[in-house]
Amino acid sequence: MIYSKDDRDADWNNYGNVVNNVQKLERINATLTHNGYWSKFDSRVRYNYENSDLKDDSGLNTSVGDITQTNNTLDGQLSGYVGSHLLTGGAEYRITDLKNNLTLSKGSEDYSQSAIYLQDEFEIGDLAVTLGGRFDDHEVYGGEFSPRAYAVYSITDNWVVKGGVGKAFKAPSLNQYSDSYAVLACRGACYVVGNPNLKAETAVSYELSTGYKTDSWGATVTAFNNDIDDMIQAETWDRVKKELTYFNVQEAQVRGAELSGWFDVTDTVSLSANYMYTDAKDKTTDKELTLTPKNTVNVQVDWQMRENVYTYVSYQYTGEQYVRTDEKSGGYGTFDLGAQYEAVKNLNLKLGVTNLTDEKRDDAAVKYDYIMKSRTIYAGASYAF
Numbered sequence: 001m002i003y004s005k006d007d008r009d010a011d012w013n014n015y016g017n018v019v020n021n022v023q024k025l026e027r028i029n030a031t032l033t034h035n036g037y038w039s040k041f042d043s044r045v046r047y048n049y050e051n052s053d054l055k056d057d058s059g060l061n062t063s064v065g066d067i068t069q070t071n072n073t074l075d076g077q078l079s080g081y082v083g084s085h086l087l088t089g090g091a092e093y094r095i096t097d098l099k100n101n102l103t104l105s106k107g108s109e110d111y112s113q114s115a116i117y118l119q120d121e122f123e124i125g126d127l128a129v130t131l132g133g134r135f136d137d138h139e140v141y142g143g144e145f146s147p148r149a150y151a152v153y154s155i156t157d158n159w160v161v162k163g164g165v166g167k168a169f170k171a172p173s174l175n176q177y178s179d180s181y182a183v184l185a186c187r188g189a190c191y192v193v194g195n196p197n198l199k200a201e202t203a204v205s206y207e208l209s210t211g212y213k214t215d216s217w218g219a220t221v222t223a224f225n226n227d228i229d230d231m232i233q234a235e236t237w238d239r240v241k242k243e244l245t246y247f248n249v250q251e252a253q254v255r256g257a258e259l260s261g262w263f264d265v266t267d268t269v270s271l272s273a274n275y276m277y278t279d280a281k282d283k284t285t286d287k288e289l290t291l292t293p294k295n296t297v298n299v300q301v302d303w304q305m306r307e308n309v310y311t312y313v314s315y316q317y318t319g320e321q322y323v324r325t326d327e328k329s330g331g332y333g334t335f336d337l338g339a340q341y342e343a344v345k346n347l348n349l350k351l352g353v354t355n356l357t358d359e360k361r362d363d364a365a366v367k368y369d370y371i372m373k374s375r376t377i378y379a380g381a382s383y384a385f
Helices: none
Strands: 002-014 017-037 042-058 065-082 087-099 108-124 125-137 143-154 159-170 182-185 190-193 199-214 217-234 246-264 269-282 295-306 310-318 321-324 327-329 332-344 347-354 376-382
Touching: 002 376, 108 327
Parallel strands: none
Antiparallel strands: 002 017, 017 042, 042 065, 065 087, 087 108, 108 125, 125 143, 143 159, 159 199, 182 190, 199 217, 217 246, 246 269, 269 295, 295 310, 310 332, 321 327, 332 347, 347 376
């Protein structure tokens, strides 16, 4: 079980008017699992409960907001060998309930979704093959079958090549499709309203990758291509419209390459890095998708100071991107510092700083309210039951 509490009291600059904002957020995530190990198969039955409760007392609200979202998920799975084939099958069922006295006209909304899946894993010499399929059934968006095929070939014990193709189904969330949901945005200058005509998003994804690793270092190169139908996007504010919503991009393509690696500098210090190039386009207009940077970089140094003390420093770079179809914002980078101390078994204390240098976005981004969170110091505690 995980419990977290986040209390915030801040003054917001609402276009020259200072507005006080107080938020109190509590989260509970609890999971109950039964694992069975039988003579010819293994089983798993799991129940997951997630609850988020937010009290939003902002000067922009007409009254104190009371927002609660609850997810109840039940899933079961069986796996076992039939000859040389490892078969895994299962099903899951989820109910989502949202209550919001400020934005839902009926006070609450809920929906359910379920899925069944089957997967077959087998080997042909040094080639490991995975074939599978999943059928999703959404209360609002109906059913969709998504097949998948993946293969991994071991050239040596250290070097592998892998790739595959698969289909994915993504139904809009409740706040995206329900027109009874309307949330204040643009620092009080507009509303974002759900779109009941929104379609579910489907995608066919291709991936080819190769990786090499030893005891002290490793590297991976991956190329990917995603062909997406009815991609879900949010309207961007033009500083004029009072009501924004969500829409579908009829055909989109997101393709690129990723390079990642890690290296153990010493027994206690390690370095990891990741670079991704992304080309994302609306195929119907042949224009780049907004809010999708072409280049992103992440670098992190980890130091295990003592057996129960872990520290890190990281740098994240986000390249230039379009904030409107004809307006581009420049790249920016941030540094973070953090430490974790295990005081007693399962009790971890955290302390850190995000955006250490207090980096800010450029005028093109700030004009449309894409404002980076300033330097922040955080502290916390977590206990794993």
